[in-house]
Amino acid sequence: MGSQGHAASGSSVIPIALLTDFGHQDPYVGIMKGVLLSRAPGATVVDLCHEIPGQRIGVGAFFLKAAIAYFPNETLFVAVVDPGVGSKRSILWGRNKRGQQFLAPDNGLLDDVGIVSARRVKNRSLFLSEISATFHGRDIFAPTAAALACGLDPVKLGPKVKPPRKNKKGASRSVLLIDRFGNAVTDIHPESVRGKSIWVGKKKIGSLQKTYSSVKPGALLALIGSYGLVECSVRDGDFASVFKIKPGDRVHVR
Amino acid sequence: MGSQGHAASGSSVIPIALLTDFGHQDPYVGIMKGVLLSRAPGATVVDLCHEIPGQRIGVGAFFLKAAIAYFPNETLFVAVVDPGVGSKRSILWGRNKRGQQFLAPDNGLLDDVGIVSARRVKNRSLFLSEISATFHGRDIFAPTAAALACGLDPVKLGPKVKPPRKNKKGASRSVLLIDRFGNAVTDIHPESVRGKSIWVGKKKIGSLQKTYSSVKPGALLALIGSYGLVECSVRDGDFASVFKIKPGDRVHVR
């Protein structure tokens, strides 16, 4: 989605990046974009990811953390993974040091993006007039994002609150997620495994390799993946399918 | 997709929302966007949904009806769920009271969007020069949409026809569709179930709840869903998978 040439308001509209667990089979994301298009017609909307596994907040937080470095300072991220929708859970606005803004349910999604200033979103005059019990992405997040994209002062969102605490728990030494290629992304930082061997469950992978092409096609390897973390793969193959690896499986370093 | 900064024509280009059953595995939607970009370079193109189950016109009509309220008056919706492609089925243009425009095969897709003025699209000079038997989304719909987006007077599309009749059949009291989360969206309006119990097949769900959080995690519930209709769910779970519910299953209210 992009500028309408005739959008007079376009001159100060900021980019909006969307992260949800809404998938693509339903029109949920499309309807959110309809609201954005109606209320911030000049906004540039980018799909960051909509296939977060249903309601898995941790994966959403991880993707958000991994992505923000690559987006402009003026970006507004709207993250909706929201198992508590319709309950009394709050909605948070936050800003990090770079000036990037965030809107998300107050459920941990924003724990790892370096929020330094936060507010509770409570100003109903910004929302759609009817608010459902199931789809705040459409009824609250999209219209609030549109208002911010058009220059709304965040002071008007609601009262200041403490920024979400940075998630301080260390690596659990397990498989975080399986990507499209069957790579097992772990939560292990590469510094801690130099010169050691990596095991996933009882499967020995070996020591860190530089690239896929360091081993023969079909061979197992561990390397530093796209998230800067240890990943386990089969060169030109699908590691997770072949070895039945799933998120949560333990990873050992010896 | 958005404005090219240099698009002189951009000053009057209207937003285009796409709804198809083309999915994402093929380049069909991307190619339609190529045609739009070539012929209406300043247009704002929004993906409403491309995962309509193959050729299920009813789902397309339902999604369209659910979405239009959230889009601007000037939106042009292009809906291509087209089992009759290549046959003599007509192509319809329509406009509703709000001024939203629509292009779709004349097969029922536009029955529920409130068309008040309609035309048969017959002006071949608007289409691509070669027209395939299988992909009118690319060869007819996209170039016609681009022309409308650039300000073509609909009079030039073809002769006036009667607007599609509003679908008047009442609720069939069944499951319309299963969404990504496994919620069973029914075609039952909430007014008709107040104080009564809802059953899906032989499974008793109970009376309408306010929100997911009205019941315990893992519990069954019925509530008013994102479409304003009765939905059946498992809190924090996947109702349709657990109970093997599928579109068409009967819903009872007692």
Place this chain on the structure above:
Amino acid sequence: MGSQGHAASGSSVIPIALLTDFGHQDPYVGIMKGVLLSRAPGATVVDLCHEIPGQRIGVGAFFLKAAIAYFPNETLFVAVVDPGVGSKRSILWGRNKRGQQFLAPDNGLLDDVGIVSARRVKNRSLFLSEISATFHGRDIFAPTAAALACGLDPVKLGPKVKPPRKNKKGASRSVLLIDRFGNAVTDIHPESVRGKSIWVGKKKIGSLQKTYSSVKPGALLALIGSYGLVECSVRDGDFASVFKIKPGDRVHVR
């Protein structure tokens, strides 16, 4: 993604079409768009397709060839199907007669787009400062594309090289791919089958039909499909599922 109204550079930014095997479950495509948005804020980005089966370069090359005719002359195509990522494989820039530009790994992706001028992309000053071993889409392709979109002279990319040779091997007379509808797209040109019968494996399909509606619902047929090639289908059905057809299956014309 589209113009930011305030992008002064927007006045000369060209459209970028993305083709990858990154899928939608991960934020890989979204992160590439973050880089593009950061470095070419006025660019119009179009998703051509992101569901190329993992690392199947031939399908990527085929989709690219099928799509380019429908995009503007000024389009920059960025194609990332890259099993050799992190190895010493080169990265190619190319331009075809129409002026369309391309960026891709030097692995065959650009064999069928009519490149007449090519360069090896070697200018590290264009890339992100840190380059991973696994995600050159983000670290090399996106920033290089952004630079080109903003008007970089391709001379600055790296040394001239021979354009990739046009793939001259004839049709292998087999199923190229199965599309979303279960149609089997073959690599057979329709001229060679006029008046003859088509078989997929041991299944007789018959002679070419004009449209789906030339046969009864549920009947088998062959016709000229959306790629201009022979396709085998079941009217209103899923040919590939019903007959267990897969890419690579032999097609006979007798």
